[in-house]
Amino acid sequence: MLGEVILRTEGLTKHYGGVHALEDADFEIRKGEHVAIMGDNGAGKSTFVRQITAVEQKTRGTIWFDGREVNFAGPLDAREAGIETVFQTLALADDLDVPDNLFLGREKVLFKLGKFSILDYRGMREATEEGLRKTAVKIPNLNNSIRNMSGGQRQCVAIARTATFRSKLTIMDEPTAALGVQETEQVENIIRTLKEAGEPLILISHNMRQVFDLVDRIIVFRRGRMVADLNKEETDGQDVVAYITGAKTQPQFADKAA
Template sequence: MTDVILETRGLTKHYGGVHALTEANFTLRRGEHVAIMGDNGAGKSTFVRQITGVEMPTRGQILFDGVEHSFTSPIEAREAGIETVFQTLALADDLDVPSNLFLGREKIRFNLGPFSILDKRAMREATLAALQKTGVKIPNLMNTIRNMSGGQRQCVAIARTAAFRSKLVIMDEPTAALGVQETAQVENIIRTLKQAGEPLILVSHNMRQVFDLVDRIVVFRRGRIVADLRKQDTDGQDVVAYITGAKTGADFQGAA
């Protein structure tokens, strides 16, 4: 068992002639929280889409938990243990909280193929456990997502990652659309994950948040990784310099 939970080697994605991601070498250790930063179009979301199976990379390797994977769908990545909170929340508005948590992997009482009978009680209880684990506050589990605030929706999406034994959680700008209090709640959940020793990749534009929460910051620019900084070795201005291109990391001189 290695110390590294996720490693990408030469991960590359071209959309036609657009080189959205070029030769990304990235490592994440167990229990580590890493932020991915960069300007719009720098390749952050592209990178996330490759490792979560939403898209197939043009080139390169993904090693997860010591095994090389080539995910062809998000569900494969999820089965391997990568849970993702996507920027678009991927919740069904007309369903309640347990239904959303277990969307696509419902607990069943007995198997009748597509007509398998749902085990609603087990899903409800697992939902309560997941919400307690993450410290998410939802007044009524049976309420539909449509009737919830943005923060509550985000919390449901995050609690979904906690309901299953995930090995890695990825969050793509989880607080981009939230108010102050709601942001604080999401950040608390992230701290809970850190205490539980769950590794996390956080895509964020929020400098304060990143310095509050993570151990390491990886900066993307124009489809390449241009810096890999330990939090204590850097500061906000330094990171901005890497994001804007004023500076490029010593190890990445050839990159940009």
């Protein structure tokens, strides 16, 4: 069921001055695979994502995406290559409506005139509706500005971006951290829809139940290093907690994570 490797990192490292936020991360994910990244606060999960999506520039290391080595200059590069990210902060413009947010930074235009290109509102709206259908996201009024939406709706809008642009890899950074029970369920359903569609996903989450429900593989970070790479079938919650807290480290990572 799993295809070829879509993303691979080797020795991915990020230092903030003297702080070693991420140290030598070797990671890979295959087409159709859903992988969770777990770890305590400050373990390097979000830092790892920010290097892949080029929101920050890595200190060193190599990233291969879709069969070639990549060096994204910025988030738009990563996005154009097909990595779609739902950031913890959602990265939505509160005063704009749903289609505007989905197409922010890559608007559909009727004819090109540089900055003064005329927007194709209808085209963006239609593509938005299709994207929402694909992810089974229901938003009652597309013309509503994000400001007037609930946390769950905002999350769904952010996630719907991935579906609208047929991304090759989706990354979600704690998508349900601030949501209620029903809203969490809705987001999890969207993730299942992505799984059925064979779209690979990296999910950062603290929610053990959710992770075991949704993904195939669990990566554990601790103090900026990868300490475990576990198949869901071969592990359980207690085991994962042991890796997160530092009670256990997988032998292949032991020398690095000392």
